[in-house]
Amino acid sequence: MVGLSHYLILASLLFGIGLYGVLSKRSAVAVLMSIELMLNAVNINFIAINRFLQPAQTTGQLFAIFVIVVAAAEVAVGLALILSIYRLRKSVDLNDFNLMKW
Amino acid sequence: MTNIFHSAWMIPLLPFLAFALIGLWLHRWPKISAGLSLAAIGSAFILSLLVALKIFSGHPGEFYKMSVHWLNMPGLQVDMGVLIDPLSALMLMVVTIVALLVQIYSLGYMKGDPGLASYYAYQSAFAGSMLGLVVSNNFGQIFVFWELVGLCSYLLIGFWFGKNSAREAAKKAFITNRIGDFGFLLGILFLAIVFGTLDYGELAARVPGYHNLAVLIPISLLLFCGPVGKSAQFPLHVWLPDAMEGPTPVSALIHAATMVAAGVYLIARAFFIFNSTPQVMTLIAMVGGFTAIFAASIALVQNDIKRILAYSTLSQLGYMVMAMGIGAMTAGMFHLMTHAFFKSLLFLGAGSVIHALHDEQDIWNMGQLAKKMPFTTWTFVVGALALAGIPPLSGFWSKDEILLGAYTGGHMGLYLLGSLVAFMTAFYMFRLIFVVFFGSRTPENHAHESSPVMTGPLLILASLSVVSGFAGSSLTDNWFAYWITNSAVVHHEPNMSIMVISSLIALSGILLAWIVYQKELISHQSLRQRFAGIYQLLLHKYYIDEIYAWLIKFLVDGVAHFLEWVDLRIINGAVNGLAKCTGRLGQGLRYSEDGQVQTYALYMFGGLIVVLVTALCAVFTALA
Numbered sequence: 001m002v003g004l005s006h007y008l009i010l011a012s013l014l015f016g017i018g019l020y021g022v023l024s025k026r027s028a029v030a031v032l033m034s035i036e037l038m039l040n041a042v043n044i045n046f047i048a049i050n051r052f053l054q055p056a057q058t059t060g061q062l063f064a065i066f067v068i069v070v071a072a073a074e075v076a077v078g079l080a081l082i083l084s085i086y087r088l089r090k091s092v093d094l095n096d097f098n099l100m101k102w
Numbered sequence: 103m104t105n106i107f108h109s110a111w112m113i114p115l116l117p118f119l120a121f122a123l124i125g126l127w128l129h130r131w132p133k134i135s136a137g138l139s140l141a142a143i144g145s146a147f148i149l150s151l152l153v154a155l156k157i158f159s160g161h162p163g164e165f166y167k168m169s170v171h172w173l174n175m176p177g178l179q180v181d182m183g184v185l186i187d188p189l190s191a192l193m194l195m196v197v198t199i200v201a202l203l204v205q206i207y208s209l210g211y212m213k214g215d216p217g218l219a220s221y222y223a224y225q226s227a228f229a230g231s232m233l234g235l236v237v238s239n240n241f242g243q244i245f246v247f248w249e250l251v252g253l254c255s256y257l258l259i260g261f262w263f264g265k266n267s268a269r270e271a272a273k274k275a276f277i278t279n280r281i282g283d284f285g286f287l288l289g290i291l292f293l294a295i296v297f298g299t300l301d302y303g304e305l306a307a308r309v310p311g312y313h314n315l316a317v318l319i320p321i322s323l324l325l326f327c328g329p330v331g332k333s334a335q336f337p338l339h340v341w342l343p344d345a346m347e348g349p350t351p352v353s354a355l356i357h358a359a360t361m362v363a364a365g366v367y368l369i370a371r372a373f374f375i376f377n378s379t380p381q382v383m384t385l386i387a388m389v390g391g392f393t394a395i396f397a398a399s400i401a402l403v404q405n406d407i408k409r410i411l412a413y414s415t416l417s418q419l420g421y422m423v424m425a426m427g428i429g430a431m432t433a434g435m436f437h438l439m440t441h442a443f444f445k446s447l448l449f450l451g452a453g454s455v456i457h458a459l460h461d462e463q464d465i466w467n468m469g470q471l472a473k474k475m476p477f478t479t480w481t482f483v484v485g486a487l488a489l490a491g492i493p494p495l496s497g498f499w500s501k502d503e504i505l506l507g508a509y510t511g512g513h514m515g516l517y518l519l520g521s522l523v524a525f526m527t528a529f530y531m532f533r534l535i536f537v538v539f540f541g542s543r544t545p546e547n548h549a550h551e552s553s554p555v556m557t558g559p560l561l562i563l564a565s566l567s568v569v570s571g572f573a574g575s576s577l578t579d580n581w582f583a584y585w586i587t588n589s590a591v592v593h594h595e596p597n598m599s600i601m602v603i604s605s606l607i608a609l610s611g612i613l614l615a616w617i618v619y620q621k622e623l624i625s626h627q628s629l630r631q632r633f634a635g636i637y638q639l640l641l642h643k644y645y646i647d648e649i650y651a652w653l654i655k656f657l658v659d660g661v662a663h664f665l666e667w668v669d670l671r672i673i674n675g676a677v678n679g680l681a682k683c684t685g686r687l688g689q690g691l692r693y694s695e696d697g698q699v700q701t702y703a704l705y706m707f708g709g710l711i712v713v714l715v716t717a718l719c720a721v722f723t724a725l726a
Contacts, residue, residue: 094699097697
């Protein structure tokens with residue numbers, strides 16, 4: 001029987017993989033993809049909790065759709081930023097982007 | 103006729119009005135300014151005369167009082183008002199007479215001075231302040247006017263501010279007075295705290311029933327600081343001789359007759375407070391007695407005509423304070439009155455001499471002026487005789503009363519001291535007279551008698567110096583003591599032997615001066631050489647100024663240097679050190695930043711974990 005905890009474990013794994021990608025990937029595009037993973041982990045949480053704890057309501061589902069919309073906008077902005085910095089630096093390697101260094 | 107007392111509040115106001123008008127509009131016309139000032143003080147004189155006539159036709163102990171609230175807050179209420187009783191009526195008369203005569207005299211003395219208008223403005227302001235002080239009915243008001251006369255004194259000492267010495271003297275007078283006034287103010291606040299009122303009448307009712315000496319003694323001591331500063335008692339006497347830098351009429355009015363007597367007047371006013379603390383009374387008597395002999399001894403060897411008179415004033419003020427201290431309040435006030443007349447006469451006479459000799463003040467550059475300035479000479483001699491205490495001139499009666507008080511009060515030491523001072527007084531005054539007006543030397547000078555506008559006041563003051571003493575003599579059944587009385591005042595029957603002894607003492611002083619300086623039977627140069635040590639000590643005024651200068655250099659400058667060090671090293675050091683620490687820390691922490699977004703995200707995540715763990719721990723411990 002698949003219960004709430006399975007979904008939560010799946011979401012945690014997805015979130016952990018995403019976090020690892022955000023912190024360790026050198027490529028800016030890969031980091032963006034990792035962020036998508038983390039957002040989707042949150043979406044799974046929303047849906048699962050909505051389904052198991054308050055089946056009569058749809059708040060969780062609505063929030064998931066919200067997150068998908070915001071994530072789409074975020075990817076658009078993020079890709080635009082990456083394109084812009086690529087044109088400046090001819091690189092998408094985050095190691096090259098150390099403008100804030102002392 | 104309406105009650106003249108209802109107009110008494112105008113007495114101080116009229117000179118103030120003149121001051122304001124001159125200061126604001128009339129200063130471009132010196133003659134009009136002088137006229138207005140004279141008119142104001144003249145009207146004040148007439149009003150005072152009417153007030154005095156009215157009060158002295160009543161009974162002793164009667165008084166008129168009027169007051170309005172001036173400052174009102176919880177715990178402190180200060181009124182402004184008028185208190186007319188025999189004591190203040192007497193002072194009103196003395197102040198207005200001397201002020202009027204001095205202002206008339208100044209017409210001649212200050213003629214052609216470019217600052218004539220401001221001179222008269224200051225004179226008016228002084229007259230107003232002094233009269234306000236005299237009619238005060240509470241300590242708050244007297245303090246305000248006390249400071250105002252100090253301010254006017256400062257302005258008039260420094261009137262010729264082009265001279266460096268005048269500026270320095272003005273500052274010295276002001277600062278020295280501040281020391282005394284600070285104690286005075288503390289005493290007043292103390293009174294307000296303990297008794298809840300500053301009104302003389304209410305205090306007079308409450309103080310006698312108050313027996314906590316631990317409170318009364320500090321109050322008396324602090325209040326006495328005011329007279330010590332204003333009446334130039336030791337150790338705050340140093341400003342008065344230097345104050346002679348001002349114009350001579352100013353010295354006559356402020357630094358001989360009126361303002362310096364304010365301290366004595368205050369002791370008389372607050373006599374009920376001082377009298378309730380015998381210990382402080384003893385101290386007052388000793389301070390006064392010491393000042394009297396201390397200043398008289400300095401006066402013996404001074405060479406500046408005004409400085410001799412200044413030290414004489416110090417000495418006589420000491421006499422008055424001593425009289426207060428031995429409980430002879432009436433005698434002290436009596437001496438204040440007679441001294442005001444003859445000392446202002448002496449100063450104005452000295453001014454006449456200085457004026458005639460074009461600002462020459464060294465007595466050794468004068469001589470044989472009697473032929474050239476007979477009028478000045480003889481009025482001066484009258485003043486000196488009165489000061490020396492030769493009967494029947496005024497000084498004899500008042501000085502005698504003080505000596506009598508000391509003798510019958512059992513203060514044998516003070517009596518002997520007073521007699522010695524009387525001898526010294528006679529000697530130094532006639533040393534001055536023989537050297538300046540007579541003598542055998544004939545220095546080159548083109549002295550001429552002063553104009554009537556200057557000799558007129560001399561004549562009036564000379565007649566007052568002769569007759570004013572009778573007010574307190576046995577010839578009029580001591581009219582003075584009948585009015586200026588107080589239940590606590592010591593009063594004694596005249597004693598013929600004391601009168602004779604004091605006259606003989608004064609005569610012997612004059613005789614000695616005659617032998618040394620007129621006949622020159624004993625050479626004063628050889629005396630000077632034989633007692634060179636004492637002579638130098640006296641000539642340098644016991645080195646008090648030098649001691650103060652050293653103390654200031656050593657203590658004040660030393661403390662200042664130390665505090666500067668504390669400020670620079672410790673306080674600045676702490677502040678700068680903190681800033682430097684923060685800066686260094688920041689410098690070090692810079693190296694932890696590598697500019698990588700991912701590093702920052704890692705830190706953020708780490709922080710989030712810490713916060714979450716802490717929050718969870720808190721929740722679980724709360725549940726458990």
